[in-house]
Amino acid sequence: MKPSADRLFIAVTALWLVTSPRPSFAQPPASGAVTAPARLTAAERDAALSSIQAELQRTYVFPEKRAALVERLDRERKAGRYSVDSPAEFAERVTADLTDASKDRHLYLVNDAARYTAAKAPRVRETDTDAYWRQRALREHHGLTELRVLPGNVRYLKVAGFHWVQDETGTAYDDALRFLKDGDAIIIDLRDNGGGTHAAVRYLVSHFLDGDVPLLTFLAGSKPPEQSRTLEHLPAGRLMGKPLYVLINPRVASAGEEFAYHVQQLKLGELIGSRTAGAANNNSLVPVAPCFVLSVSHGRPVHAVSQTNWEGVGIAPDVETPPEQALEVAQSRALKKLLATSGLTPALRSEYTWAQTTVEAGLHPVSVPPQALKSLAGRFGPNEVSWKDGALWLRRGSRPPVRLTPLTAEGLFSVEGYEVLRARLTGKALELLWSDTPEPTVFARG
Template identity: 60%
Template sequence: MKTSRPWLAVLASLLLLGGGAHAQPRVAPPVTPARGPLTPAELATTLDTIESVIQRSYVFPEKRAVILERLARGRKSGRYAGNTPGQLAEHVTEDLKAASGDGHLYLIHDPAWFAAQQAGPKVSASDSAEAFHRKQALRQHHGLTELKVHPGNVRSMKVTGFMWVRDETGGVYDDAMRFLRDGDALIIDLRGNGGGSHAAVQYLVSHFLAPDTLLMTFQSGTQPPVQSRTLEHVPAGRLMGKPLYVLIDGRVGSAGEDFAYDVQQFKLGTLVGTRTAGAANNNAMLPVAPCFQLSVSEGRPVHAVSQSNWEGTGVAPDREVPATEALEVALSMAVERLAQRPGATAQELAEYAWARAGLEAKRRPVSLSSARLKSLAGRYGEIDVSLRDGSLWLVRPGRPPGRLMPMTEDGLFAVEGTDSLRVRLPGKALELFWVTEPAPRVFSRG
C-alpha cells in the first residue's frame, strides 16, 4: 500500500499536511463509538495489512525483519486476540516501537478518519478526507492557539501543531507574524507540539531566513531526493534580527523538532526547556481496515547545515530548565538582553526593568506574615488599604478594590489583574507606581 502523494501525511486525524517530517500531535483523540473485540477475520486482515506495508515501505530495510518478527510473536502469543480496536492499536504500537525505536511507527484507532479516506470519487466535498482534516485545522486555528504581549513588549506565539491547509493556513500565519513583528523580542512556544506538516514549518522559518535558503533534503528509498527551501516572498515580511526564544520539551516531536532544529542549526535564536522527543523520519498515514490508520516511516530528512537530523537523539536546549519554567526563563532572558540593547530609550529601559521585577517575583514568590500585613493596613490619604481573607486590598475612590500580591520583602506589591500598577508600603506612606510614569505618587499615612 502506498500513498498517492509521497510527501503528504495526515497526523492522528488532525491535519491536512504537506511534505516533510511528521509525528502524532498531542491532542485529544476523536470521540468514537464503543465497539466490541475485533473478529478473528478482522484481526487477521488488520495484521496482514500492517505487515505488508512494513515489508514494502518501511524506510530502513534492515529493520523490517525484526519488526515483522515482533508482530508475529504477538500473534502467536495471543496478545492481540480478543482485543477491541483501541486495545489492538495500543498493543501493536507498543510492539512496533519496541522493535524499531521509531517514533513515527504506530497504529491509531480512528474510524472517522478511516471512513473519510475510503470515500469514493463521487462523495460530496463536505464528506471528503480533505474536508475532514480542514475542519479539524479550523477548530484549532491551524495550530496557532495563543498570541500575547508580555511586559517589555516581548511577544509570544503558542504553536500546538504544525497544521497546513493549502491556501488557508498561510493567511493565519501572516496575521500572527504581523503581530510578532512589532515586538521587541519574540517567543515561540512549541511545548507539547507533537508535529505536523513541514509545509507549515517551511512557511514559519522563512520569516527568519533569507529567501531560497536550503532547509532540508528529503530522501525516500529509490525516489529522487526532494529539497525544501525558504520562500521567496512572505506577506508579513521577514523578522530577522530580533531576539528569538523557542520553548521546547520532551513532547515536542517531528515537525515541532524540525523548526527547533532549524533555529539551532541556523543560529536564529535560543532554545529553552528540555530535550525533544527525537522523531525525524517522514511518515505517511495509511488506512487499515476496519477502522485504523497506520503511521509508517517512508523517508528521512537531511538538514542543510548538519547533513544529519535529530532521529533518536532529539534537539537539545541551549538553556536547560524544567519545561514548566521555560516561559518565565525565556522572558527573563529576553528583557535582560533588551536592557543592554544599544539605542534603547529611557521609557523602554523603564519597561524592561519593570518586567524584570515582575518576573523575579514570579520565579521567587514572597510570603509576608499576617502580623506584617496587619501592620501595613490603614488609611493613606484618599486610599484605603484593608486586610481581609489573609490579603491586603487596595481601595481607591471610584475604582474596584484590587488584591495586593507581595513581590519583595520590603513591601512592594503587584495589583492583581493589572501589570501596569504597583504599590509600595514602606510603613508611613503609600507609593503608587505606574509603568508609564518616571516617579511614584506618594500618599502619607493618616
C-alpha cells in the first residue's frame, strides 16, 4: 500500500524560519489565540526546557544522540545561559545549542505566538494544514511566485517554497505546469527556497517522470518504512523530454533540496548555481508553552537511487556558477542545447540565436573604448547616431533618441526599449536588424 502524498512530508527548514523570517500577515486573532508574553518567567523557561527535552527523548530521529542533546540543555541551563526574560533571545540560545550539538538544520526553536496557536489547534483530518501555514500558502500562491517567458521561448518558474494545502495547491501547480509545457526548455528557480512539504515536491517532480516511480523511503524509529512514488494521474500531463535546468544556492534546503536531489539522481536535468544547505531530515513542529514552536527531526528519507540523502553535505551543482548568474547561465545552456537540435527551421534557429546573443552579452559584457564608439557617430539617412553621456544614442527619424549598448566587439548594439530591434554600426553604414526579418535595413553614412 502506498502512503498518501499528504502524510509524507519534509517540514519547513530552519533556514526559512530562523535566518530569513517572513513578515506575519495582519488578521483578526483566532479564537483561543495566544499572545506572546513580553517577558519570560523562570518557571516558564524551566517548563519550556522540560518540554523540549521530553520531546527530544521521545522522537528525535537518532536515538543515540538524544541523551547528549538533553544533557547539553541541562548543562547550559545550570550555567545560566537561558536565564533571560526575552522570549526571542531564549529561542535563539536554545536553537544555537541544539544546532551546535546535533549539526541538524531541522532542530530549532521558534518564538512565534501565532504559530504556537496554530500548532495547538485541533485538526479535523490528519492531512489538514494548520491555519498559519494555510494562510501563508494562499498569500504566496502556494510558493509559485513567478512565471515568465524568456527569449527563445524558455519558460521560467520561481518556486519560493513548497507549500501544500489539501485540495487547493494542486490546482495552482496544474496551471503553472500547463504554462511550462508550452516552452521549448524549462528553468525552475529554487534559489532561497528553504523548504516546505514532500507532497508539493512529489506533485511537481511527478510531471518529469513516469507514474509509480520510487522516490523516497521514509524511516522513522520503529515505524514501518513508508515509500513515496510518483503520481500516476496529473491533470496537466507530463513534461518529459524538454531540457530542464534548476537553479540552486546555499539557502536551498529541506524540501527545496529534495526536488534538486530528484533532478540530479534521476537525471532529469542540470543543477546550476552553488551547493545547497544540507538539511534532509523529516521534522515535526511541536507547540511548546507559552509561545514557542519546536522543530524536531523525527525521521529521515532514503533516496531510491543513491540509497542515502543530502543531510549535512548538501547537493553540489552540475554546473557551478555564482548564484546571481545562475539564471543567465541556465538560459545560455538551454539555448545552446536548442540550437544543437537537428532539423531546426530557419525561423527557430534565428530566434534562438537572437536570444543567445542577448544572454551572452549579459554574461560577458563587451567593453568598447570611448574613442572607438565616438567614431561610429554620424548621420545615416533619416537616422542619427550621436555621442552623449559616455554612450551612443540612436534617433530614428523624429522619434526620441534611445541608448545603444554594445552586444559584441564587432559593432552590434542593443536598442534600449526594443528587444526585437538591434543596430549594427560598421563605420560606413547603419544596419537596423529586426528579430523577425532575415535581412537588415541598411543606411549609408551621410
